[in-house]
Amino acid sequence: MSLRHALLALFTARPMTGYDLNKQFLGSTDYVWHAADSQVYPELRRMEAAGLISGEQLPSGSSGDKTLYTITEDGVAEFRRWMNEVLPYGKVRDQYHLKAAYFEWAEPDAARAQLRAHMEHHSAQIERWQQLIGSLSADPGSPVGQRLARAPTGEHARIIAYKRYAYEGMIARSQAELEWAASGLRLIDEHAPAARPESHWR
Amino acid sequence: MSLRHALLALFTARPMTGYDLNKQFLGSTDYVWHAADSQVYPELRRMEAAGLISGEQLPSGSSGDKTLYTITEDGVAEFRRWMNEVLPYGKVRDQYHLKAAYFEWAEPDAARAQLRAHMEHHSAQIERWQQLIGSLSADPGSPVGQRLARAPTGEHARIIAYKRYAYEGMIARSQAELEWAASGLRLIDEHAPAARPESHWR
DNA sequence: CGGACCATGTAAGCGGTTACATGATTCT
DNA sequence: AGAATCATGTAACCGCTTACATGGTCCG
Numbered sequence: 001m002s003l004r005h006a007l008l009a010l011f012t013a014r015p016m017t018g019y020d021l022n023k024q025f026l027g028s029t030d031y032v033w034h035a036a037d038s039q040v041y042p043e044l045r046r047m048e049a050a051g052l053i054s055g056e057q058l059p060s061g062s063s064g065d066k067t068l069y070t071i072t073e074d075g076v077a078e079f080r081r082w083m084n085e086v087l088p089y090g091k092v093r094d095q096y097h098l099k100a101a102y103f104e105w106a107e108p109d110a111a112r113a114q115l116r117a118h119m120e121h122h123s124a125q126i127e128r129w130q131q132l133i134g135s136l137s138a139d140p141g142s143p144v145g146q147r148l149a150r151a152p153t154g155e156h157a158r159i160i161a162y163k164r165y166a167y168e169g170m171i172a173r174s175q176a177e178l179e180w181a182a183s184g185l186r187l188i189d190e191h192a193p194a195a196r197p198e199s200h201w202r
Numbered sequence: 203m204s205l206r207h208a209l210l211a212l213f214t215a216r217p218m219t220g221y222d223l224n225k226q227f228l229g230s231t232d233y234v235w236h237a238a239d240s241q242v243y244p245e246l247r248r249m250e251a252a253g254l255i256s257g258e259q260l261p262s263g264s265s266g267d268k269t270l271y272t273i274t275e276d277g278v279a280e281f282r283r284w285m286n287e288v289l290p291y292g293k294v295r296d297q298y299h300l301k302a303a304y305f306e307w308a309e310p311d312a313a314r315a316q317l318r319a320h321m322e323h324h325s326a327q328i329e330r331w332q333q334l335i336g337s338l339s340a341d342p343g344s345p346v347g348q349r350l351a352r353a354p355t356g357e358h359a360r361i362i363a364y365k366r367y368a369y370e371g372m373i374a375r376s377q378a379e380l381e382w383a384a385s386g387l388r389l390i391d392e393h394a395p396a397a398r399p400e401s402h403w404r
Numbered sequence: 405c406g407g408a409c410c411a412t413g414t415a416a417g418c419g420g421t422t423a424c425a426t427g428a429t430t431c432t
Numbered sequence: 433a434g435a436a437t438c439a440t441g442t443a444a445c446c447g448c449t450t451a452c453a454t455g456g457t458c459c460g
Contacts, residue, residue, distance in 0.1 A: 002297050003419075009304050019439050033300050034293030036421065041441055061429050066439060083304060084312035087297050089323040091236030093448095094372070095204050095289050098235050101368035102211050102285060104353075104361050110286035121291040151306075158393045159306050165389055166303035169382040170296070176378040180371040187367055191360045205447075221411050241448065243413055263457050268411060295420095 003043055004052075006033045008079040011053060011071035013147040018044050018067065044069060052078055100184060108192040115188075118181040122174035129167045129174075136160050205245055206254075208235045210281040213255060213273035215349040220246050221268065246271060254280055302386060310394040317390075320383040324376040331369045331376075338362050 010021060021044075022037045044067075047053050052075035060066040071079075096118060103111045136144055137160055144163060148156050212223060223246075224239045246269075249255045254277035262268040273281075298320060305313045338346055339362055346365060350358050 002295075002300070006300060009300065012304075012307065017439075018441090019437095023438085033295050033297075038422080038424095038441075039420065041439095060439070064428055064439065080307055083301065083308040086312075086316050086319050087301065089319070092327070092372070093204075093235050095235075097368045097371050098204070098208055098211065099285065099289065100371065101365050102214075103364040103367075104357065105214070105282055106285040110288075114288050117288050117291070125294075155306065161389060161393065162305040163303050165305075165386060166299045169299050169302065169379075169386075170294070172378045172382055173375060176374045177371075180374055184367060184371075187363060191363065219411075220413090221409095225410085238449065240413075240450080240452095243411095262411065266411065266456050 002033070003035050003039060004047060005079065005082045006035065007040070007043065007047065008052065008071065008075055008082070010143075011069065011075065012079060013143060013150070015056075015068050015070040017069065047075070051075075103184075103188065108188050111188050112185060115181040115184045119178055122177045122181070125174045126171050126178075129171050133164050133167050136163055204235075205237050205241060206249060207281065207284045208237065209242070209245065209249065210254065210273065210277055210284070212345075213271065213277065214281060215345060215352070217258075217270050217272040219268045219270050249277070253277075305386075305390065310390055313390050314387060317383040317386045321380055324379045324383075327376045328373050328380075331373050335366050335369050338365055 007021065010016065018037075018041045021040055022035075044053065044055070048055050048069065051072060053069040053071050055067040055069050058066050058068050096114075099106075099114065100111075106114075144160065148159060151159060209223065212218065220239075220243045223242055224237075246255065246257070250257050250271065253274060255271040255273050257269040257271050260268050260270050298316075301308075301316065302313075308316075346362065350361060353361060
């Protein structure tokens with residue numbers, strides 16, 4: 001149950017509505033942790049029931065209503081508990097590498113298309129993370145800016161350093177994927193003249 | 203639904219029982235794709251119902267029974283279709299990087315412990331993949347050996363090259379994770395003397 | 405005779421996705 | 433007036449995990 005902890009993490013920056021979470025914060029956290037809207041609202045109610053956050057009804061416009069949630073002390077404690085715990089490591093499940101292991105079954109062009117999609121995907125990811133890193137120390141209206149406003153100045157460098165560190169890790173991983181896909185294209189070119197596997201199945 | 207395609211991939215090597223799949227093959231594919239036993243048997247029955255594999259009842263010992271499944275032509279076609287399709291790219295969801303982004307909330311020692319676990323996990327993975335690569339061209343009793351026995355000699359190099367390529371990709375990724383965690387330990391050391399966040403919440 | 409391994413499942417539940425659904429408000 | 437954005441959900445389903453469960457066989 002990590003959606004809960006991702007949300008708690010966001011709430012340590014400032015109180016928020018479900019919409020805020022979906023739009024602004026998950027719109028940037030999205031590149032580390034994605035969650036669908038339909039998942040967020042029910043989870044918020046469960047979290048309120050568990051006493052981790054408390055909701056306050058606020059008027060929105062002239063007749064609408066919105067619920068502003070604030071993290072409680074229990075919520076902070078739970079978040080800290082999670083932060084101090086060592087996360088377990090699960091089993092691998094990677095479609096893309098699984099598929100690559102059987103490329104002899106694909107048309108060379110299909111395998112190339114897959115690898116090119118891989119490269120496009122990871123290039124796009126890298127670009128987004130780089131933008132995120134660029135905006136880290138920038139405007140005070142940003143998520144990080146609002147987070148910093150709650151912390152003493154002496155902590156700012158540290159807070160920013162860890163965000164940057166996390167994003168750089170994602171970039172490094174995607175960079176490895178880029179190189180892997182590029183070397184895959186070369187490998188296919190080497191083997192492409194070979195007969196298609198249709199010819200030898202049974 | 204990728205378990206199905208992982209299983210089809212395994213069936214292209216040779217007919218197998220559910221047990222075979224769980225033990226031998228997933229025991230090595232495990233490092234690319236993990237599946238629990240409890241998931242495999244029901245899926246096999248669904249796949250048989252869908253006509254992708256066909257089961258044959260065989261005596262096991264003197265009274266027991268086992269079902270040997272063989273991939274059908276439809277199964278091969280479906281596998282090939284999947285191989286020629288470009289897989290979609292989903293959203294990121296990475297607990298470890300999420301957590302790293304909030305390390306200012308963890309005790310320095312807890313953050314260190316997490317990163318050390320990260321390094322141990324990925325070191326272990328790398329070792330296993332390297333062993334797998336080492337055994338690729340080796341004995342004919344191995345999964346790859348049995349796969350090669352069905353393919354013409356001219357294809358062998360290609361088949362092995364793709365397996366090796368897939369595993370090397372996993373290794374490269376884990377290597378990136380190792381370096382990331384190591385630089386994280388250095389980062390924590392730089393910031394560790396700072397006050398713990400308890401002191402500045404609210 | 406006991407322990408490792410062969411062989412096969414069921415049931416409950418969880419976390420997440422997809423599709424569907426509604427209506428107000430603010431901006432142009 | 434129409435589009436974008438604010439704001440909030442429900443329902444069905446899916447793939448997977450965890451725990452539980454059974455009984456045979458082979459080897460020392």
